[in-house]
Amino acid sequence: xxxxxxxxxxxxxxxxxxxxxxxxxxxxxxxxxxxxxxxxxxxxxxxxxxxxxxxxxxxxxxxxxxxxxxxxxxxxxxxxxxxxxxxxxxxxxxxxxxxxxxxxxxxxxxxxxxxxxxxxxxxxxxxxxxxxxxxxxxxxxxxxxxxxxxxxxxxxxxxxxxxxxxxxxxxxxxxxxxxxxxxxxxxxxxxxxxxxxxxxxxxxxxxxxxxxxxxxxxxxxxxxxxxxxxxxxxxxxxxxxxxxxxxxxxxxxxxxxxxxxxxxxxxxxxxxxxxxxxxxxxxxxxxxxxxxxxxxxxxxxxxxxxxxxxxxxxxxxxxxxxxxxxxxxx
Amino acid sequence: xxxxxxxxxxxxxxxxxxxxxxxxxxxxxxxxxxxxxxxxxxxxxxxxxxxxxxxxxxxxxxxxxxxxxxxxxxxxxxxxxxxxxxxxxxxxxxxxxxxxxxxxxxxxxxxxxxxxxxxxxxxxxxxxxxxxxxxxxxxxxxxxxxxxxxxxxxxxxxxxxxxxxxxxxxxxxxxxxxxxxxxxxxxxxxxxxxxxxxxxxxxxxxxxxxxxxxxxxxxxxxxxxxxxxxxxxxxxxxxxxxxxxxxxxxxxxxxxxxxxxxxxxxxxxxxxxxxxxxxxxxxxxx
Numbered sequence: 249x250x251x252x253x254x255x256x257x258x259x260x261x262x263x264x265x266x267x268x269x270x271x272x273x274x275x276x277x278x279x280x281x282x283x284x285x286x287x288x289x290x291x292x293x294x295x296x297x298x299x300x301x302x303x304x305x306x307x308x309x310x311x312x313x314x315x316x317x318x319x320x321x322x323x324x325x326x327x328x329x330x331x332x333x334x335x336x337x338x339x340x341x342x343x344x345x346x347x348x349x350x351x352x353x354x355x356x357x358x359x360x361x362x363x364x365x366x367x368x369x370x371x372x373x374x375x376x377x378x379x380x381x382x383x384x385x386x387x388x389x390x391x392x393x394x395x396x397x398x399x400x401x402x403x404x405x406x407x408x409x410x411x412x413x414x415x416x417x418x419x420x421x422x423x424x425x426x427x428x429x430x431x432x433x434x435x436x437x438x439x440x441x442x443x444x445x446x447x448x449x450x451x452x453x454x455x456x457x458x459x460x461x462x463x464x465x466x467x468x469x470x471x472x473x474x475x476x477x478x479x480x481x482x483x484x485x486x487x488x489x490x491x492x493x494x495x496x497x498x499x500x501x502x503x504x505x506x507x508x509x510x511x512x513x514x515x516x517x518x519x520x521x522x523x524x525x526x527x528x529x530x531x532x533x534x535x536x537x538x539x540x541x542x543x544x545x546x547x548x549x550x551x552x553x554x555x556x557x558x559x560x561x562x563x564x565x566x567x568x569x570x571x572x573x574x575x576x577x578x
Numbered sequence: 579x580x581x582x583x584x585x586x587x588x589x590x591x592x593x594x595x596x597x598x599x600x601x602x603x604x605x606x607x608x609x610x611x612x613x614x615x616x617x618x619x620x621x622x623x624x625x626x627x628x629x630x631x632x633x634x635x636x637x638x639x640x641x642x643x644x645x646x647x648x649x650x651x652x653x654x655x656x657x658x659x660x661x662x663x664x665x666x667x668x669x670x671x672x673x674x675x676x677x678x679x680x681x682x683x684x685x686x687x688x689x690x691x692x693x694x695x696x697x698x699x700x701x702x703x704x705x706x707x708x709x710x711x712x713x714x715x716x717x718x719x720x721x722x723x724x725x726x727x728x729x730x731x732x733x734x735x736x737x738x739x740x741x742x743x744x745x746x747x748x749x750x751x752x753x754x755x756x757x758x759x760x761x762x763x764x765x766x767x768x769x770x771x772x773x774x775x776x777x778x779x780x781x782x783x784x785x786x787x788x789x790x791x792x793x794x795x796x797x798x799x800x801x802x803x804x805x806x807x808x809x810x811x812x813x814x815x816x817x818x819x820x821x822x823x824x825x826x827x828x829x830x831x832x833x834x835x836x837x838x839x840x841x842x843x844x845x846x847x848x849x850x851x852x853x854x855x856x857x858x859x860x861x862x863x864x
Contacts, residue, residue, distance in 0.1 A: 284768045285689040292680040292739065293695065299736035300702040303713035310712070378603065385604075391851045392608035395615065398843050398854075400797035402819040403836055407614045410621070410829050418617055421634045432632065456611065460855055505704075513706050516799040520819050534708045538800070541712060554709035565704045 304558060310551035330552035350553060352528055353536035356443070360532060361511040364450045368507060369500070371451065372458025379459065380466045394460070396453040405520025408449045412436050412521075439529030442522050446530050450517060458503055465499025466492070505568050509561055533557055615840060621833035622646065629830040645834035652831060655838060657810055658817035661727070665802075665813060666795040668731040670788040673742040676735070677787055678780060681746025682772055686758065696747075703740040707800055715804055725811045730802060734795045742787040749783035750776065789846075789853050796843070814839050 279287065311330055313323045334350040336343060343351050379390065396404070411418050414434030423429040435441045469492065477487045515534040518524050524531035524539070531539070533553065541550035621629060623641040649655065683689075684696055714733050715724075723729035753776070761771040802813045803820075812820070818839050821832060847854065 279768055281687045281768065282689040284772075285683040285687045285692075288679040288683040288687075288772075289695060292676050292699065292743070295676065296699060296702050296736055296739060299714065299733055300705055300710065303710035303717075304705055306713035307709045375607065378600075378607075383600070383604075387851065389604050389608050390855065391847055392611050394847055394851065394854065395611050395844075398793065398797075398847050399615070399840060400799065400815040400818075402799045402815060403839060404614070406819060406832065407618055407836060410833070411614060411617060413829075416630045416632050416634060416829075418634050421632065424633070452610070509704060509706075513708065515708070516819075519799070534706075534800075537708050542804075547712065551712065554706065554712070557706045558709045561704060561706050 307551045307554045307558070311548065311555045313551075314548045326548065330548040331556075333549055334552055334556075348528070350536065353531050353533045356529070356531055357512055357514065357533040359443070360447065360450070360514055361508060364447050364454070365504065365507050365511055367451050368455045368458050369503065371455040372503070373462055375455060375459035376462035376466055379463055393456045395456075397457045397460075399453070400516070401453070402516035402520040404449070404453060405517045408445070409436065409521050412445050436522050437526055439526055442526060442530050446517060446521060449521065450511070450514070454507060454511075458507065461503045461506065462496065462499055465496045468499075469495045501568060505565060508564055508568070512561060512564065513557070615837070615844075618833045618837045618840075621830060622837050624830055626828075626830050629833075645830040646838070648828070648831045649835040649838065653817060653821055653835070654810060655814070655817065655835060658812055658814040659839075659842070661806075661811060662796050662813040662815065664727050665730045665734070666792045668727060669734040669738065669795040670792045672731060672735040673738050673791045674784050674788050676739060677742025678746050678777060678784065679772075680739075680743045681783075682750055682776060684743065685747040685750040686753075686776070699743050700740050702736070707737065711800065711804060714801075718805060724805055725808045729805045730795075730798075730813075733801055733805075734791075734798060738791045738794050742791060745787045745790070746780070746783050749780060749786075753779070785850075785853050789850050793843075793846075793854070 312325060312327060314326050314330075315323050336347055336349065336351070338347065344354075375393065379386070379393075383389075399407070412420075412435045414420070414432055414437055417432070417435075419435070420429065420432040423433075424431070433441070435445045473491050473495075474487055477491060482490065513534050514532045515538065518530045518532050518535050519538075522530045524535050528536075534557065537550055537553040537557065540546050540553060620636070620638060622645050623638040623643075624635060624645075625638070625640055625642055626644060628635050628639065680699065684692065684699075710733070718724050718726075718729045723732070757775055757779070758771050761775045762768075766774060796813075797815055798813075799815055799819065802816045806812050806816065809817075818832075818835055821835055
């Protein structure tokens, strides 16, 4: 840019000194690295502060009030009353194991997250090991495997709701054909099987995503390590445990965080598959919060639930980083 | 050599077995991955009366496009698609712009507080969406951004910005220092170097970031459901999710609608598969 100004100013004889002066200043628009960094980062940081941090702060404040945000009631400071309402009454352990409402949603979300993510990780690793070599048709295989990830979660939920249909679903038909079932089973109408179906669908959808992230990690492991191990007579399994897994650790960390946090915030899948039912057996925390806020217009408790979700999400992220992060040795 | 032929035979047999096992498992995995979409397609071609039969029909008898006609007449799907395209494109443009500038600063410039700034930006990716929903909804309402494309573009761009920044800074880090030095020697200012040298060679990173952000914005549901209350402003994802049809659950029509809505995604994936993989793996490389 600077030289455009230079060349154009070079051709302007007889300009007023004032204008010359201005052009000169323009030409001196040479920031130090730090000034430039401030200029480039200010829009991004202020954008994120406004759209990501401020709302969190607002939600925390709102969780201490009634009639928060939409002015349906006058806002009133109530301290921790919203949290107390969510808690209900009874000993903590008892509520955690048997409570309904918030506690039920918390259990569903914890089960959903901590059952699906480890299975996805193992399946994804298997897929990644399978894809980590050259073969004919790899392009098409990869495209096919990426399909589930590309389909919007809520549309995917509608698709599977049809396939799991208790009367006409193709899954019932297939299971009867191979002799596992005698007659159609209403998967989505029973609490246990609805939760299992939801787990199955999310595992189906996300293992491929895991595989791709892990594949990148596998490809960054230098071949000579394996060659050296082969020279020393290490078996394939030994190579996997001693080379692949330790070197894959950073990638595993990223994959875990990338999956655990979205899984903990599952919304579209239960919304489209079961609407949270039957009898709130598939109501995840975010779906619970959404219903609380938009169906029951209980904004205070909605904000309290959102605050708790935030705290748990940050705790999960910190636990992962703490256990898996190793400072790079240079 | 006769004593060798036996072992050779066995080896060849094992080789063939391995190949069959390998391609067989790849085939099964691929089939399981595409089956739901395939099933939607099959359902959508059935005669309305044959959709709800048991045992189910695997190959539609007398295939028909009636379900597609019903779907198109039942809801403004092309309008939904247009809405999604505008929102997703706007989000991608905004994130490429902001992400490339921030990514450049974070990867190629020396300044104080670099690590805290990087952590601040990446940290926002950890914040739950639901905790941002109501405050942003109330802001959007007071600024008249409900049922407005910007009302979705702005939050989406903020949510995906950490990933865009990450993709760009990873890409810029790999560029040789000599690139900038040559520009500075030639008398370019630092801004000149950024706009004339660095950004022009960063097309691959731009494509990767744009595609990842685009797919996110296309697929997002929670905010799209909440911020677009008018039917004509709904995105395709919400439009399909809320599509009921006039009568009780017309699965044939829904299948046709779903299949139409994923055609753009299927084409997108086939065209940009490599870019998508690059994008995912770039975010995966810590």
